[in-house]
Amino acid sequence: MREQPPYLRVADLLRQRIADQEWAPGDRLPSRTQLAQECGGVGENVIRRAQELLISQGVLEGRAGSGTYVAEPRARLRMVRSQSREQSGGSPFAADMSALGKHGTWESSTEAKLPAPADVATRLGIAEGDLCVRTVYEFLSDGKPVQLSTSWEPYDLTGNTLVVLPEGGPYAGKGVVDRMAEIGITVTRAVEQPEPGHATAEEATLLGVQRGALVTRIQRTYYSDDGRAVETADIVVPASLGVIVYEVPVSS
Numbered sequence: 001m002r003e004q005p006p007y008l009r010v011a012d013l014l015r016q017r018i019a020d021q022e023w024a025p026g027d028r029l030p031s032r033t034q035l036a037q038e039c040g041g042v043g044e045n046v047i048r049r050a051q052e053l054l055i056s057q058g059v060l061e062g063r064a065g066s067g068t069y070v071a072e073p074r075a076r077l078r079m080v081r082s083q084s085r086e087q088s089g090g091s092p093f094a095a096d097m098s099a100l101g102k103h104g105t106w107e108s109s110t111e112a113k114l115p116a117p118a119d120v121a122t123r124l125g126i127a128e129g130d131l132c133v134r135t136v137y138e139f140l141s142d143g144k145p146v147q148l149s150t151s152w153e154p155y156d157l158t159g160n161t162l163v164v165l166p167e168g169g170p171y172a173g174k175g176v177v178d179r180m181a182e183i184g185i186t187v188t189r190a191v192e193q194p195e196p197g198h199a200t201a202e203e204a205t206l207l208g209v210q211r212g213a214l215v216t217r218i219q220r221t222y223y224s225d226d227g228r229a230v231e232t233a234d235i236v237v238p239a240s241l242g243v244i245v246y247e248v249p250v251s252s
Contacts, residue, residue, distance in 0.1 A: 006042055006046045007046045007047075007049035007050045007053065008050070008053070010035075010039050010042060010046055010047060010050035011050040011053045011054055013039055014029075014035075014050060014051075014054060014059075014060075015054065015059060018059065018070055023070045024070060025070050025071065025072045025073065026069060026070060026072060027069060027070050028066070028067050028068070028069050029051075029060070029067065029068045029069065029070070031067075032044040032047040032048060032051075035047045051068050053210070055068070055071075055208070056204060056205075056208065056209060056210045056211065057209070057210045057213075058071055058074060058208060058209065058240065059071060074144070074240075074241065076240070076241060076242055076243050077097075077100060077102075077141060077146055077241060077242045077243070078100065078242075078243055078245055079096055079147075079237065079242045079243065079244055079245065080096060080099075080245045080246075080247055081192060081218075081244060081245065081246045081247065082246070082247030082248075082249075083247070083249055091104070091106075091173055091174070091175050092175060093106065093139050093147070097141050100141075102141045102142050103141070103142050103143075104139065104140070104141055105139075105140045105143075106137050106138060106139045106140060106173075107137070107138045107140070108135055108136065108137045108138075108166070108167045109135070109136050110133060110134070110135040110136075110165050110166060110167055110168065111133070111134050111135075112131075112133045112155065112164065112165070113131045113132075113133075113155055114131065114132050114133070114134050115128075115129040115130070115131060115132070116128060116129060116130050116131070116132045116152065116154075120132065120152045120232060123152075123219070123221050123229060123232040124152065124154055124221075124229045124232055125228065125229050126154055130154065130155075130156070131154075131155035131156070131159075132152045132153060132154055132155055133152070133153045133155055133158065133164060133165070133166070134150065134151065134152050135150070135151045135153075135166045135167060136148075136149075136150050136151075137149040137150070137151065138206055144208070145206060145207050145208060146207075146237070146238075146241045146242055147235065147236065147237050147241075147242065148203060148206060148207065148235070148236040149233050149234065149235045149236070150233060150234045151166065151231060151232070151233040152231065152232050152233070153166070153230065153231045154229075154230070157185070157230060158179075158183065161182075161183050162182065162183075163179040163180070163182050163183055166179065176222050176230065176231045177222075180222075180224070180230055185224050185230060186224060186225045187222050187223070187224055187225075187230060188223065188224065188225045189222075189223050190220055190221065190222050190223070191220070191221050191223070192218050192219070192220045193218065193219040193220075194216055194217070194218045194219075194244060195216070195217050195218075195219075196214065196215075196216060196217070197214075197215050197216070197217045197236075198212045198213065198214065198215065199211060199212060199213045199214075199215050199236070199238065203215070203236055207236075207238050207241070209238045209240060209241070213238055213239070213240060214238070214239040214240070215236050215237060215238050215239060216236075216237045216239060216242075216244050217234065217235070217236055218234075218235040218236075218237070218244070219232070219233075219234055219235075220232065220233050220235060221233075
């Protein structure tokens, strides 16, 4: 039977010491030099890899210039997908977090005039290579990442308007429904397709979870009243951080 790599053995030891309440949430761990001695004289590089693994799993957290600490437990957020959340009035994510008593913010990066990949073009009903505006989001709850999203909008729809940049200009952060309304487009429905998946290395780094961790991937597309797709996005929510709830209206 293949022997367990040293850093995995050390990670198990550290995890057990936390479970035994030797260190409580918020406690600072000893230095890597000290831990290396306590863990059978392994190298400090082994300690570093073990700590990085536990940080990715949410067991530990690193603080620049301060050290490594036992992370505070993070409860799973209840993220509701419903008809009411898609009404005008700003960011649905901010509204969701506010309802949970948390502060919802996000960081974003936008690139204009990018050619649409084949799958995005199909979802938007445009030709492959047609120009789009792509915005990559990292959503935060009380300063901690909980969700990723990559949004695509046809450039010929918003180009040369004040809403061309989703996070720039006078309507920054208003959400798709409100922004499209500003240029005379009425968004009437959103279609979402959830699927289970595993976090890529890049997603895991951004979300602070382990590579390959379970995630829910949601492919969402907004449509106007004339049936045109005006935005499509790929949303990633780690299973350990959020539970997706669909609320379906029932007519009396």
